[in-house]
Amino acid sequence: MAEGSNRKMKCKGESFLLESGEICVSIPNSVIEKSEHIWESFIIAQFHGKAPSPGDLHAITNGIWSSKLRNITVSKLLKKAFLIKIPCPITWQKVIVQGMWHIDNQPMFVAKWKPGLQPEIPELTSVPVWLDFHNVPPQFYSEEGLEHIVGALGDPLFLHPATANMTKLEVARVFTIIDPSKPLPEAINVRFDSGHVERVEVSSPWLPPTCEHCKGVGHNIKSWPTAPITCPTCQSSGHKLEDCPRSKTSETSKGEEEKKKKKKKKKAKHPKPSTEQASKEDTSEGNIVIDIGLDAIGDITSNEKETVVANPAEEQDSDVESQLSADSEPEENSSEEEQEKSSSDEEGESSESLSSDDSGFSQVTSKKTRKQQKKKERQAAMALKPQREKELSRSKRSKSRNL
Template structure:
């Protein structure tokens, strides 16, 4: 007797999926080929061993064999791919991680000119707290191997502008200015004001080009500008009428009277004979007669 179904695999078989993480876009994602090139160039520049599989909706499944790379990708959580924000988390069959709302976004906050008195976990987290919600320090910062810049993983509101600098005060009352920056900021659409996509990819963006239906440029600046119908018709008509325009004047030029034609033939023959005689003797007709 044939079995009526298959039971769920044991826990041991689930481990074969440990190398996979799930990436979920918040809006229309780039093509699978584009995603493949970018993640292999950013996540696995040396190995380039990451595979990408399309899932339902805006989701993609990434196989990242290297455990260190995989943990790094998961730890950051949000990634920017071709102007679109993608949330990445652990995955196993049958479980779909819940995407967080994009009212906030984690970024690496870079602090420069930090006085060494503040270059410690407590001091740096207090400084980053002036901008957002600090989570943890970068390993180079925690180990103090790089002192010219302190990196703090911080959750911020991307709709609020990042301050250029913040101030810290010493016990003596002196004040030091610390510059603030980030190598990456989530996109905020200027049209719908949502986080996670650019104005170019906004569905609410008005169409400004009649040729290619784009919202990023006007019709007069479109590189796909078509030749107007009037010019196309003129060019087509000129091509058809070209033989008549070219040959019609020639008919008028060759219309001659019989007398004129006879004189012209005689002159041509005379000239031809004279030239032949001069060529054979090496003398002109006047020299020969003398």
């Protein structure tokens, strides 16, 4: 079930057919008079130049006039005219009193509206704008003094609250009606009765745009349909070909592509050395240098050193204990010396084998050969363990006998 207003509608009036065969309904004027009050909250907004979209205008007007409630609605009436509904009567009165608003960098004229009114865009013979006056002498920083200064440029309407309350003495701001066809002067001179003259600078935060093509006020050359195209790249009449943003971006992209090509050429001429290469030759001095990949076998050589030098402190203790037992038992000493010689011979053999293994690492070894070498090292270390244990036990016995 569709939802709507609580009041139920009825069929009213009589219909008839036209000569064309279409249906026509006649409505009395009393219906028009009764419905006039529902349009009281509407105003008409018109633009001289290209009008913004209804969505943009809705966002702008709500941000300026109803930032909290955001209850203002916008409907498009004509190409450059919109109907704006403002529910708050205070806001509606404020908008109508000002008459012209600066919207989307162009003037927007507002007025009352009711059904049957044919909208006409007013000419910009006079525009209300804010004028700022800098370096105003303190003697003239008053409502009457500013009326004398502003009167030379237009019709002053009212002071800005900061100027009326004298809270910002650096600038005096006055809302003034000016003729937009006349250029705004940079300064105006003020003369005292004594003959002393001071210069007051004049500026405005916004002035209506002026078309460079037709010299009209209220629109710029971009929004004028008959303006000539000055930039063939982007088909725009707002800038020249030298100032086209598209050409600048294309030039920067071309420069970046050229830089990339130069970098690629340099890389092709001077390639980086690969880490997986097994050997390299340096013929600058007639010498051949072989890179055997020591980084790959660094872990293996460190493990070998640990296995070969196994507990050096224990070997020193065994040597000291053997010297102490040499004075008490020469026979055992001789046998021990023979065993030490044999062990030293075995160690020498193992060291020789390790040295041969180290020399074997001068070439890049595979994983299988590394595993086999590790096994040999472990077997050699295990073979030395029982001999060292025997030496330690004999040294302990000699110590006990001497005691």
